[in-house]
Amino acid sequence: MKIYGSEVIESSSCPDSEADSQQPGLHKLLHSLRVRVHDSIFVVDKALLTQNCEYFRALFQSGMRECQQEEIHLRCLGALGFVVMLQVLDGEHPMLSSDQIVEAIECAAFLQVQALTKHLINIVNSENCLLMYHTAATYGVWELSHSSALFIRDMYSDLQEDVHTLPSELVEYIESLIPSTYMAVCSHSPSTELLQDFQRTVCYLDEENKEWKVLTHLPISTSTTMAGVAVLNNKLYIIGGVHDVSKKVIDTGFCYNPAGNTWSTIPSPQQLRYNFTLIGHEGCLYAIGGEYNKKAMSSVERYRVSNGSWSFASHLPCPAASLASAKAMSRIFICLWKGKGATDIHEYVPEKDQWLLVTTLIRHQSYGLCMVAHKDNLYVMRNGPCDDFLLCVMDCYNLSSCQWTAMPGQYGNSKGSLFTAVVRGDSVFTLNRMVTTEYTIEDYKWKTKREMEGFGKIGSMYTFLMRLPNASVPSMGMSAALTQDQNLGDLVDSRRLSMQCFEKL
Missing domain, CATH: 3.30.710.10 (Potassium Channel Kv1.1; Chain A)
Known part of the structure; x- marks a missing residue:
């Protein structure tokens, strides 16, 4: 017993x-x-x-x-x-x-x-997604079956042989879904009607042709210079940013919905800020830290999409700007530089509105420049011990074992800068002006899987994933209309679509 x-x-x-x-x-x-x-x-x-x-x-x-x-x-x-x-x-x-x-x-x-x-x-991960999907469909746990199906769709080429061992109805549902697409936008200042800058675009990677293409143009008053950029519920949010070297902050936020290829506006945080971290999580946007009037801040604000309002959340342990962040197993983590070779990893717990110290990385030149998550691992990219600033080294922190592991080798330069890495399934996408690289994540090594056309633009870059309906991909010359509709429908209603698929079983 x-x-x-x-x-x-x-x-x-x-x-x-x-x-x-x-x-x-x-x-x-x-x-x-x-x-x-x-x-x-x-x-x-x-x-x-x-x-x-x-x-x-x-x-x-x-x-x-x-x-x-x-x-x-x-x-x-x-x-x-x-x-x-x-x-x-x-x-x-x-x-x-x-x-x-x-x-x-x-x-x-x-x-x-x-x-x-x-x-x-x-x-859900590559090792359990098929089991999760089939079992959840059998027991009628629709939300889980849909999430598992989306994960499988993103890894379809790697899992295709195993996918076809599933019942035909489940395979058809997976194939009906839209996969995630690797996206990028450069640092741009606002434009004007008379002097429109047609380089101010949001682009997507056409993996079949291994080249970058334009999805939409930024509204003329949008700035991506020192802005917060995040995806939430398959919508792109751009908050803050500055006009120019004066660092005057843009006081309007912007939202792009790929389902209708439309832009809308949202309020800015109560505290104007730039050079901050924006994270989308469970129906909310979190504006974390940043600067205002050239002074770093510790304040954090939360935007609830459901009611369109900002409110203050628990402050950071200390003022900080341009924080590296990642979501692992739908948990929010950030890097805080302590100096003297130490970087603190903190977790934000929304249910308690608390920042919790998880671990400290102590390494020579350990300033965390970028952090991504895969399964229950956090990968922290930092400057390597060399003169080439494009090269970086990595350390892996496992959330289950609470242990750090130094990753072998160095990354960057001709293989793409890891400072803008994005994880999809078991792959990591990185880019620079010369090459876009997809790595396969293994236990303690990332192996180059393929290389594609580089993202040939200068300046800071933001990269992310979105699901793009075929109808929303415009021609190169199409400009995006700015609308005031802030309540456009979500791209996928998971419960409705899942029930339509599985009611046959």
């Missing part, structure tokens, strides 16, 4: 007895529930189950006899999945084996635990 929980109730105990009333922790026991899953018993806080599991919430509110029982027997679940659920509800981020994945999906479906479904989505 396995017991989960800090308190254990023996089968012969009686909480109403006078002796038990003197025991420490009795109050907690009175609000606990024994849950039997096959031969395992778990002692769980009732409030935890009520808050997070639709099944238990409905049970406890039903008035049926079961809601008064001290022990509930779940006959159709596996203990592995229930353990994973409790770990997730306790704030852990476990990586899972195949058996754990199957039972966790079963648990998420039966008990209706959104937090567990969200965790499963966050850990």
Whole structure:
């Protein structure tokens, strides 16, 4: 028999007895529930189950006899999945084996635990995506099945042979989705109607022809110089930026929707800023740090797309500008330079509005210039010990083992600068003026997979991924119209599309 929980109730105990009333922790026991899953018993806080599991919430509110029982027997679940659920509800981020994945999906479906479904989505990778997709479709966990299908679509060429072992309906759904496209935009100042700069473009990589093409032109009043650039819900956001060397800040934000090939405006943060980090996460944009009047700031603001308003969040531990950042398993991480060869990695936890110190990298010349994530790994790119500033070295931090590993070799120069790296599936895309390089990520080495045309423009570059409907890719000469519509539909309604596909199964 396995017991989960800090308190254990023996089968012969009686909480109403006078002796038990003197025991420490009795109050907690009175609000606990024994849950039997096959031969395992778990002692769980009732409030935890009520808050997070639709099944238990409905049970406890039903008035049926079961809601008064001290022990509930779940006959159709596996203990592995229930353990994973409790770990997730306790704030852990476990990586899972195949058996754990199957039972966790079963648990998420039966008990209706959104937090567990969200965790499963966050850990989809090339090793488990097919299992996640097929199992989630079988149990009707539509959000997870759709997210897994999108991941598979992005790696379709690598997974194609295995994909076709799936039922035909599942294969057809994957093939109906739009893959992610590697995108780039250079640093540009605002233009004017009379002196339009037709080089002010957002471009995409045509991987079939191995060349860069224009997707859309920037609105004339948009600046990408020292701006915050991020993608959220498949829409491109450009916030802040400066007019010129005077560093006068643009006081309007811009949003590009590829579904309609349209631009719209949004409010700027309450504190005008430039040279800051912009991150899109779960329906919100986060403007982190930056500068104003040539002074670094520690303030952070959050923009909720649902209500179109900015509000202040917890400040950074110290003022900082141009921070390297990454999202690993849908968790937000940043690099803070401490000096003397040390870089702190902090995580922002939106649910608690807290910055937490995760680890410190101590290396000679360890200033973090760029950070990307793959699975549960953070890769920090930094200056290498050489005279060529385009070359860099990497260190890998594993979030599960909490260990650093120095990556062998140096990267950059003719193979593309890693200071603008973007991860898609098991690949990393990098670029410079001469070449665009795709690397394959292996355990502790990145191997060159292919090289394509360079992004032949000067200045700082922002790179990101978006899903582009074929109809939204305009001709080279098409200019983008600026609209005031700030509520255009999302590119993909995952639940609707998934249900259309899987209702046949």
